[in-house]
Amino acid sequence: MSENKTDSPQAFPCNECHAGVLQPRLITYFTWLGGELITVPHFPAWICDVCGRREFDEKAILWLEMILDPNAGRPTANHRRTPPPPRPRPGTHRAIHDS
Numbered sequence: 001m002s003e004n005k006t007d008s009p010q011a012f013p014c015n016e017c018h019a020g021v022l023q024p025r026l027i028t029y030f031t032w033l034g035g036e037l038i039t040v041p042h043f044p045a046w047i048c049d050v051c052g053r054r055e056f057d058e059k060a061i062l063w064l065e066m067i068l069d070p071n072a073g074r075p076t077a078n079h080r081r082t083p084p085p086p087r088p089r090p091g092t093h094r095a096i097h098d099s
C-alpha cells in the first residue's frame with residue numbers, strides 16, 4: 001500500500017525540459033501595475049534546476065493580485081467617476097487689466 005512515492009513531496013517534474021525538477025524557491029517577483037514596476041521580494045516560485053523555467057504558485061499569484069488591486073472582488077456597479085474640473089494654476093503671472 002506504500003506505492004505513493006512521497007520521498008520528495010515538494011518537487012514536480014519540469015514540463016519544459018522533462019529532465020529537471022521544479023524546486024521551491026523564494027525569488028523577487030516583478031510585475032507591472034499601471035505603468036509602475038512592482039517588486040515583491042521573497043515570492044514563492046518553482047524553479048527548474050535544469051532549464052531554469054519558473055512556475056509560480058497559483059495561490060500566491062491570486063494573493064498578489066488581490067493586494068495589488070484594491071478593487072478586486074468588488075462589484076463594479078458604480079464606476080461613475082467624475083474627474084475634478086481643471087483649475088487655473090495660481091502663480092502664473094498674467095496682467096489682467098480691468099477697466
Ligand SMILES: [Zn+2]
Nearest residue numbers: 014017048051
Ligand atoms: Zn526544465
